[in-house]
Amino acid sequence: MKDLAVRLAALDADAGAALRVIAYFDSLVESRAGLQSIVRGAAVLADCPARLSDDERRVRIRVTAAGVNAWRDDPPAPDWMTTAAGTATLWLERAGSPGPVEAMILERAAGAARAVLDRTRGRAPAADPASAELIVDASAPAEVRRQAARRLGLTDPAYAIALPAETRVRSGPLPKLPGRAGIGPAAPILGLPASWAAAKVALRFAAEGTDEDPGPRVVHAEELGALALLAELGDQSDAPDVKALDHTAAAAPWMLTTLHTMAASISLRAAATTLRLHHSTLQDRITHAEHLLGWNVRTPQGRLRLQLALALRRLHRHP
Amino acid sequence: MTLSVEMTPPPFDPELGAALPAIAAMIPAALTADLIPALRAGGPLGSPTDDELRRDGRFTIEERAVPGLDGDPDISLLILRPTAATGTLGCVYFTHGGGMILGDNRTGVLEALDWAEEFGLVVVSVEYRLAPETPHPGPVDDCYAGLVWTADHAGELGFEPGRMIVAGGSAGGGLAAALALRARDEGGPALAGQMLIYPMLDDRNDTYSCRQMAGRGIWDTTANDTGWTALLGAARGGPDVSPYAAPARATDLSNLPPAFIDVGSAETFRDEDVAYANRIWQAGGHAELHVWPGAFHGFDATVPQAGISQEARAARVRWLHRLLDV
Numbered sequence: 001m002k003d004l005a006v007r008l009a010a011l012d013a014d015a016g017a018a019l020r021v022i023a024y025f026d027s028l029v030e031s032r033a034g035l036q037s038i039v040r041g042a043a044v045l046a047d048c049p050a051r052l053s054d055d056e057r058r059v060r061i062r063v064t065a066a067g068v069n070a071w072r073d074d075p076p077a078p079d080w081m082t083t084a085a086g087t088a089t090l091w092l093e094r095a096g097s098p099g100p101v102e103a104m105i106l107e108r109a110a111g112a113a114r115a116v117l118d119r120t121r122g123r124a125p126a127a128d129p130a131s132a133e134l135i136v137d138a139s140a141p142a143e144v145r146r147q148a149a150r151r152l153g154l155t156d157p158a159y160a161i162a163l164p165a166e167t168r169v170r171s172g173p174l175p176k177l178p179g180r181a182g183i184g185p186a187a188p189i190l191g192l193p194a195s196w197a198a199a200k201v202a203l204r205f206a207a208e209g210t211d212e213d214p215g216p217r218v219v220h221a222e223e224l225g226a227l228a229l230l231a232e233l234g235d236q237s238d239a240p241d242v243k244a245l246d247h248t249a250a251a252a253p254w255m256l257t258t259l260h261t262m263a264a265s266i267s268l269r270a271a272a273t274t275l276r277l278h279h280s281t282l283q284d285r286i287t288h289a290e291h292l293l294g295w296n297v298r299t300p301q302g303r304l305r306l307q308l309a310l311a312l313r314r315l316h317r318h319p
Numbered sequence: 320m321t322l323s324v325e326m327t328p329p330p331f332d333p334e335l336g337a338a339l340p341a342i343a344a345m346i347p348a349a350l351t352a353d354l355i356p357a358l359r360a361g362g363p364l365g366s367p368t369d370d371e372l373r374r375d376g377r378f379t380i381e382e383r384a385v386p387g388l389d390g391d392p393d394i395s396l397l398i399l400r401p402t403a404a405t406g407t408l409g410c411v412y413f414t415h416g417g418g419m420i421l422g423d424n425r426t427g428v429l430e431a432l433d434w435a436e437e438f439g440l441v442v443v444s445v446e447y448r449l450a451p452e453t454p455h456p457g458p459v460d461d462c463y464a465g466l467v468w469t470a471d472h473a474g475e476l477g478f479e480p481g482r483m484i485v486a487g488g489s490a491g492g493g494l495a496a497a498l499a500l501r502a503r504d505e506g507g508p509a510l511a512g513q514m515l516i517y518p519m520l521d522d523r524n525d526t527y528s529c530r531q532m533a534g535r536g537i538w539d540t541t542a543n544d545t546g547w548t549a550l551l552g553a554a555r556g557g558p559d560v561s562p563y564a565a566p567a568r569a570t571d572l573s574n575l576p577p578a579f580i581d582v583g584s585a586e587t588f589r590d591e592d593v594a595y596a597n598r599i600w601q602a603g604g605h606a607e608l609h610v611w612p613g614a615f616h617g618f619d620a621t622v623p624q625a626g627i628s629q630e631a632r633a634a635r636v637r638w639l640h641r642l643l644d645v
Contacts (some may be wrong), residue, residue: 023337
């Protein structure tokens, strides 16, 4: 019997379609299908190319709607439908927000892919710290650094990531990071020592993201600008504005978060939205803070002074 | 047929197994004769349109009525000719599938068009009469008459007679095998090869795989009984079945054109198709056999996107390269 005109691609957006998607991926999982089959299933059912990428585990799969493997190096478009699959990312190469069937395909394919990755590739490989440290060591011979880059599968350009107790180097999109991190600028392999130096500076500006230490957990060196120069100063904990900030912080647990959010927002109204406060409540809090700090933080000059004080305080916390 | 023990079937390929429910919803594994009218009307086999056959003008379409065998009614040949081919053309004479009871001369012909584009072939697909309305030998006689006419008109059709092959899938694979036997026996057209895609070869319907796959996959032993009984009636499985109806009945498989045979490990035809290849080798012949693990009947046609389907179709193309790149 030939040529049954079965077009799995012809799934329409009814309830039955979602059930068929669920049954399809359940069946793949049950028969221990591989990643290729799972990504192909997503592509065929969604009738558009699908790709799965896991940089940590060096998995890169792209399958067209016809089921053909066809990797492309161009980066995923920001508006493609996407979801995380553990450490990997799954995309349908279709712009817009997913409809019910597409959402189901993403969810089920990502779940299946994650199970296969955990089963067949083990936990995401620990970064190879010795190789990473060689690559960012400007005193190591160039050929040794190139070899280490090949071991890690790095391609030009790459960048360094400074974590509190670890150095990483990588190519491609930024992975999920466990906590505070500084990101160095992109550089050729042999330029990574400079990227690492900048990443270490950026790390000092990265905050825990707590009430005690509010601010971004991940800081890109390239976005610091002249602020990076502050890191070259010695200990500034005795600077009057830093002391005033610490004094103010002691008044209420919300104080630092409120001041940081206000300093980092384009308007008080935006800050109130971020903090989920009523506009007038925020006004009251800031008036209170200004009284303790001793300067007006709502003028451009006062706001810059606050930003600098917050930055110096963070540098002191993260020497 | 009674099963005395529970048989464990080979597992389906993961992608094929996941797609099977959607296919089984259109065509049950155990197809019975009462379903024939509905299946013919519903057209689960699909039929390519003229536009699909023309491929943006790369092929011309002609339906040609040619005489049947020994006073049989005229038969219709679908002739698809490449418009821009250079060099010496060959010909693939195509016998469609459908269990002897379904389909027409457009069924499954798109894959032959793919080959035609790659190798410069004229495609000739025969509209043979179907069982049960036309029992054996009507269908195979129609196919043979069309084959002889095509070979006789190689000059007019524009192909080199030495580059002609027969090809077909399922029932069409069985018919293609029968044409190769008959052409050998009757001094008919010299064939360069026979492409037997999961061919339906054995009316006895009693191999291990027939029993093992009962009720499973596509075209199980019940469906197989439906097809063979439509073609042979009470003679099915008896002592007097012609090898031109069921090529597995042939006692001599020597001096046949090179054969390509493929089949799934999870289908009724597995054992008879493996046996046919083995007997060709035992007779000193040339055969290439592919058994695709976990594949059910017609897998590459129903689930063309699956990885194993792509591999199976690529293997056919590679065989054609070895056969025709001379």
